[in-house]
Amino acid sequence: MKQRPLAWRYLSVAFLLALMGIAILVQIIRIQNSQEVASVIDQGNYVWKDFYPPRGEIYDRNGSLLAGNQTVFEIGLDMTTHPDMPTVMLALQMAGLDMNDINYRISQAPANAQYIVLDDFVSTLKKDQLVVLQNAAHNDMSGKNLDAIYFKAHYGRSYPENDLASNVLGFVTEDNHGYLGIEEKYDNILAGIPVRLAVPADPRRATEYPTIPPGQTIILTIDREIQAAVENILDQALVNTGASSGTILVMDPRTGEILAMSSTPRLNLNDYRSISTVFPGETPFNRAISQSYEPGSVAKILTMAGALDSGVVTPETTIFVPVSIRVGGFDIYNWDGGAWGNQDTTGCLAHSLNVCLAYISDRLMGNASFYSYLQRFGLGHATGIDLAQETSGRLKLPGDSDWGPVDLGTNAFGQGVSVTPIQMVMAASALANDGKMVYPHVLYARIQDGKQVNTKTQIVGTPVSANTAHTLSDMLANGLEIESSTAIIPGYRIAGKTGTAQIPIPGGGYDQSNINASFIGWGPVDDPRFIVYVWLEKPQSNKAASVVAAPIFKKVVEKLIVLMDIPPDAVRMQMVGR
Amino acid sequence: MNNVEQIVQKVRQAPWRVQHQWIGLFLLALVLMAMVAGIYLNVTVGAALAGRETISLEAKITSNLRTNADSETQLAGLASVEAMQKRAETMGFQPASPEDITYVAVPGYVVQPGVDMSTEHKDQAVVPVILPEYTESWFEYFMNQQASSAPAGAQQP
Numbered sequence: 001m002k003q004r005p006l007a008w009r010y011l012s013v014a015f016l017l018a019l020m021g022i023a024i025l026v027q028i029i030r031i032q033n034s035q036e037v038a039s040v041i042d043q044g045n046y047v048w049k050d051f052y053p054p055r056g057e058i059y060d061r062n063g064s065l066l067a068g069n070q071t072v073f074e075i076g077l078d079m080t081t082h083p084d085m086p087t088v089m090l091a092l093q094m095a096g097l098d099m100n101d102i103n104y105r106i107s108q109a110p111a112n113a114q115y116i117v118l119d120d121f122v123s124t125l126k127k128d129q130l131v132v133l134q135n136a137a138h139n140d141m142s143g144k145n146l147d148a149i150y151f152k153a154h155y156g157r158s159y160p161e162n163d164l165a166s167n168v169l170g171f172v173t174e175d176n177h178g179y180l181g182i183e184e185k186y187d188n189i190l191a192g193i194p195v196r197l198a199v200p201a202d203p204r205r206a207t208e209y210p211t212i213p214p215g216q217t218i219i220l221t222i223d224r225e226i227q228a229a230v231e232n233i234l235d236q237a238l239v240n241t242g243a244s245s246g247t248i249l250v251m252d253p254r255t256g257e258i259l260a261m262s263s264t265p266r267l268n269l270n271d272y273r274s275i276s277t278v279f280p281g282e283t284p285f286n287r288a289i290s291q292s293y294e295p296g297s298v299a300k301i302l303t304m305a306g307a308l309d310s311g312v313v314t315p316e317t318t319i320f321v322p323v324s325i326r327v328g329g330f331d332i333y334n335w336d337g338g339a340w341g342n343q344d345t346t347g348c349l350a351h352s353l354n355v356c357l358a359y360i361s362d363r364l365m366g367n368a369s370f371y372s373y374l375q376r377f378g379l380g381h382a383t384g385i386d387l388a389q390e391t392s393g394r395l396k397l398p399g400d401s402d403w404g405p406v407d408l409g410t411n412a413f414g415q416g417v418s419v420t421p422i423q424m425v426m427a428a429s430a431l432a433n434d435g436k437m438v439y440p441h442v443l444y445a446r447i448q449d450g451k452q453v454n455t456k457t458q459i460v461g462t463p464v465s466a467n468t469a470h471t472l473s474d475m476l477a478n479g480l481e482i483e484s485s486t487a488i489i490p491g492y493r494i495a496g497k498t499g500t501a502q503i504p505i506p507g508g509g510y511d512q513s514n515i516n517a518s519f520i521g522w523g524p525v526d527d528p529r530f531i532v533y534v535w536l537e538k539p540q541s542n543k544a545a546s547v548v549a550a551p552i553f554k555k556v557v558e559k560l561i562v563l564m565d566i567p568p569d570a571v572r573m574q575m576v577g578r
Numbered sequence: 579m580n581n582v583e584q585i586v587q588k589v590r591q592a593p594w595r596v597q598h599q600w601i602g603l604f605l606l607a608l609v610l611m612a613m614v615a616g617i618y619l620n621v622t623v624g625a626a627l628a629g630r631e632t633i634s635l636e637a638k639i640t641s642n643l644r645t646n647a648d649s650e651t652q653l654a655g656l657a658s659v660e661a662m663q664k665r666a667e668t669m670g671f672q673p674a675s676p677e678d679i680t681y682v683a684v685p686g687y688v689v690q691p692g693v694d695m696s697t698e699h700k701d702q703a704v705v706p707v708i709l710p711e712y713t714e715s716w717f718e719y720f721m722n723q724q725a726s727s728a729p730a731g732a733q734q735p
Contacts, residue, residue, distance in 0.1 A: 070652075224659060
């Protein structure tokens with residue numbers, strides 16, 4: 001049998017080729033299943049990163065954006081390309097980045113780091129400046145380019161109205177957490193659910209990310225136009241009166257919707273880092289909910305409401321008002337130190353007579369009835385408004401260690417009891433809303449799965465009857481007319497009460513040189529659409545609320561009439577009659 | 579007869595014949611492997627391209643969403659209270675006071691309720707996520723083809 005001379009060579013080549021193929025196959029399988037190789041690949045190239053979904057937006061009640069999102073950039077450096085650091089640092093400096101922060105980040109990075117985050121939340125403007133420099137240096141013949149700089153876009157919070165309603169909104173920090181106001185209160189629904197993933201440290205190896213549902217959008221009860229007007233009026237008032245701070249609240253007494261909430265100082269929320277400068281020391285972020293104080297005479301409306309409701313007085317009841325009245329061993333005087341003779345209850349309110357109100361609480365109502373009504377009005381308890389950092393004020397009760405019999409007299413005209421402005425407004429809502437006290441809130445609605453879920457009105461109590469509420473409103477409206485108050489608005493019947501309160505000082509006693517001036521009112525009396533509360537702390541131009549606070553109330557109401565389309569009473573009656 | 583069988587036997591057992599058979603078998607295996615490798619490569623490349631395209635589209639969607647958010651914020655800034663007031667003042671407008679307003683009764687006028695930002699009932703483009711070609715069986719495919727090729731309104735006699 002004759003064999004071909006090259007046959008064994010062909011066979012050998014074929015065998016070798018087959019062997020190589022098998023070897024390659026075996027090697028692929030081995031690499032894919034090797035723990036050692038996997039650990040080498042993963043080592044240092046992957047980092048755990050939290051992915052935050054776009055934060056929910058915040059709108060006012062008319063759909064104007066108050067808090068939205070905008071693109072900002074993380075700026076990083078790819079260390080594997082051995083960038084020329086002096087060139088990189090010069091470019092970063094030219095783009096206006098914070099070099100101290102960048103130097104710190106570089107110093108803190110591991111020695112073998114492949115990627116270093118140089119800065120974050122960099123604006124588009126600065127990023128574009130860096131890109132221009134990067135493009136210019138791209139063709140540098142000496143190799144000193146900026147190609148190692150990478151940009152990662154992500155969302156950052158933006159407040160297009162800057163400081164408008166800042167005390168209500170709060171702010172979001174770089175760790176995507178809301179602080180203060182709405183941003184803190186509704187942080188869980190605004191922020192959405194973050195996802196944690198292992199991602200390549202090198203952005204060029206970016207992989208597919210999961211779809212993360214965004215945070216819920218919310219709509220506030222705040223009316224941007226009213227808020228702006230109120231803030232403007234408050235700013236002017238501080239200038240004109242020399243007050244150290246101020247607060248103005250506007251609420252719909254039928255629903256509890258806060259239409260405007262202004263407090264000083266305010267913060268440009270796009271520059272939230274300056275908070276410690278704007279709010280030095282213990283300055284509350286939102287005085288309307290976080291600062292309690294002795295309200296003074298505005299609290300007389302609650303005493304009189306309780307007295308009317310319990311039946312111990314009527315609008316026609318005449319009370320003799322001497323120079324002073326002794327309660328719990330202490331003499332209580334009127335604001336002017338004078339005697340006012342016989343006064344009906346309307347006169348007691350109109351002239352803001354301490355002696356009259358102390359007589360009603362001490363001689364006619366007594367502890368049980370008086371404090372029962374104050375508690376029914378919610379004093380001593382937080383309202384539960386949906387804003388962060390609300391305080392509850394203090395209502396001393398018989399039996400408390402620091403309560404004394406004199407408190408029954410002084411509490412009747414707002415001394416010895418502390419409240420927040422929002423507590424006073426909630427209490428007054430019962431008087432403006434047929435005796436029904438409403439829960440004050442700032443959330444109008446939230447958008448969940450494309451559906452708008454509106455916040456329902458909540459009645460938190462009925463401290464007095466509808467009849468009592470109407471009677472007291474009439475008495476207060478008459479009182480303003482009797483006093484020819486500067487709060488009167490021609491064509492509109494408004495109920496209101498001034499409050500000139502002394503300021504307690506630590507260690508006991510009251511500040512003799514400063515007062516708190518306030519005014520609370522609602523209208524139109526027959527169909528209230530708003531409650532307005534004005535509080536000026538330590539005004540210097542005058543020490544009477546009727547002079548400093550009442551005109552501010554009037555200015556606010558004049559704006560509300562226009563912005564809320566409230567016709568004069570006569571016109572409204574004609575329209576109703578048709 | 580025996581001669582014929584012997585010739586056939588010799589041909590079958592001829593060395594070159596055996597070698598050709600082995601080479602043929604080897605080449606056949608090689609071709610089969612190449613075919614499998616080719617198909618595998620084709621599918622892999624297709625999947626990789628689709629993956630890259632998906633990533634690219636997702637990046638584009640993300641970028642568009644960010645652009646939308648930027649535009650919305652920018653628009654809100656341009657329409658902010660401060661900006662609008664300045665613009666109005668520049669145009670000669672001034673804030674209205676209660677005395678400036680005349681109220682007129684409009685029969686049938688209903689005050690607009692609060693803002694409604696619901697989106698669930700609004701028209702939205704419906705895009706199928708996975709086409710039926712990727713999920714249906716051959717049987718379903720042919721049935722669907724048959725159903726779609728049937729004339730509209732056809733009735734059995």
